[in-house]
Amino acid sequence: MTQFWIYAALLLFAALMLLLWPVLRGRKDQAEEDRTALNIALYEEHIAELEAQHANGALSADQLKEGRLEADRELLDDTDVGRPKQSVNLGNALPLIAALLVPIAGLGLYLHWGASEKVELTLSLAEQPKTVEEMIKRLEDTVRLQPESVDAWYFLGRTYMSEQRPKEAAHAYEKTIELVGRQPDLLGQWAQALYFANGNKWTAELQSLLDEALSQDPNEATSLGLLGIAAFEDKRFQDAIDAWTQLSKSLDPQDPSYQAIQTGIERARSSLAETPQASAEANASQDTATAEPAPATVSDYKLLVDVTISDEVLKQAAATDTVFVFARAESGPPMPLAAKRLTVADLPASIALTDEDSLLPQLKLSSIGRVKLQASVSSSGDAMQAQWSSESILIDATEEGVKHPLRIDQKN
Structure with missing residues (x-):
């Protein structure tokens, strides 16, 4: 500049x-x-x-x-007699x-x-952003100065989702759709952002968006994945199986998401077999009394995490503020796989995330190879409205016995 x-x-x-x-x-x-x-x-x-x-x-x-x-x-x-004298004087004023x-x-x-802000933005875009916050700021400046930039709106939505800001992501996806039309993949991502922004509550608007997306592309991945999650949480296990089975057909078996989807399908099938209707059918088909079911096995898998908090954040946070420690899959559903809740007064703390801490019953933490770990502090008790957080670290979840440090020192 x-x-x-x-x-x-x-x-x-x-x-x-x-x-x-x-x-x-x-x-x-x-x-x-x-x-x-x-x-x-x-x-x-x-x-x-x-x-x-x-x-x-x-x-x-x-x-x-x-x-x-x-x-x-x-x-x-x-005397210079060759130059004629000036006859007109316009004055010096x-x-x-x-x-x-x-x-x-x-x-x-x-x-x-003028366009000084656009000049400054162009110069800043020539440099690689050093942090996620800096990248978000540049994207926000881009859509403010160039509201017709489709790419800026789309990548802003994706970045918001990766930072657990679904409400802002939903707005960004909506603006993208206004500019390029109602494409099936964009409809699916918009619906997903609205779902998490609404506290994982299913609405007629979400169903309408997914119906529209799947009518254009029956294999649209985000829509099928979201349909399966909503059906599973509503205990419509067969609908979840159908959606995830359709989704798995379009995935490469080497894709990390493929194994996660297969685990979800197996979990839905197990839950379906335990429903009263399935039990009654099984009883009617047996000629002898059913045997007493074997006790469920409990996995001994543990993901060890050491959580600390910086002195600067500790001075600003209350002792009763909620601390969330959660793990997300490297790829696949953006929602946490497992989480634990603490308070600021509990820190520093060493905890273990297990399959029992899973937020999505269809996805076991032990079945995911690589996960992202992060911790956050929220004064309202809402994980989506956290004021401080740690850096998100990518780890190999199969390495048991390794303690992974998380330090809460960044303001959101």
Whole structure:
């Protein structure tokens, strides 16, 4: 931005020189005219003196004539008679007034119609952002200055979702759809953001959005995944199985999300088998009394986490503020797989996340290879409205016995 103002100042200086040149040139011409007038006055005085000497008899006629010729030659040498005198004087005030008004008017017009903010934004975009917050700030500046930028709105929505800000993400996806139309993948991501922003509550609006998306693309991944989650939480296990089975058909078996979806399907099938209707059907088909069910096995999987808080955050947070420690899959559903709730007074603390802490019964923490760990502090008790958080770290969840440190020291 400094370079821009330097160039602007140089152009302004050039404009001022063009305006002030007549004034400067006029002063030079005036000095030359004054010198010419003095030379003429001296010439006339010299001629008068020669004539007086001739009248007194001191000079002959030839001497007077020769004196006149000598005086004429001297006058011609000292006077530029080839340039006509200026007959029109525009004055010095007008160029000076214009020289003062040009920079003032130019600056005012540029501040009103110029694009200094866009220039500054363009220069900042040339540099790689150092933090997620800096990237979000640049995207927010881009959509504010260039509201028709589809890419900026879309990536802003994705970034908001990755930072657990679904309400803002829903707005960004809505603006993207307004610009490019109701494409199925965008409808699915919009519905997903609205679902989490609404506290995981299903609404007719969400159903309508997913119906529209799947009518255009029956294999739209985000829509199928969200349908399965909503159906599972509503204990419609067969609907969840159907949605996730359809989704798994379009995934590469090597994709980390594929195994997560398969785990969800198996969990839904197990839950379906335990429903009263399924139990009644099983009892009717058996000729003998059912055997007592075997006790469910409990996984001994533990993901160890050490949670600390910086002194700066500790001074601002209350001892009763809620601390959330959660794990999310590296890829796949953006919602946490497992979480634990503490208070600021409990910190520092060493905890273990297990399959029993799962927020999504269809996805076991032990079944996910790589997860993102993060801790946050919320004064309202709402994880989506946290004021401080730790850096999100990516770990290999299969490495048991390793303690993973999280330090809450960043303001959201």
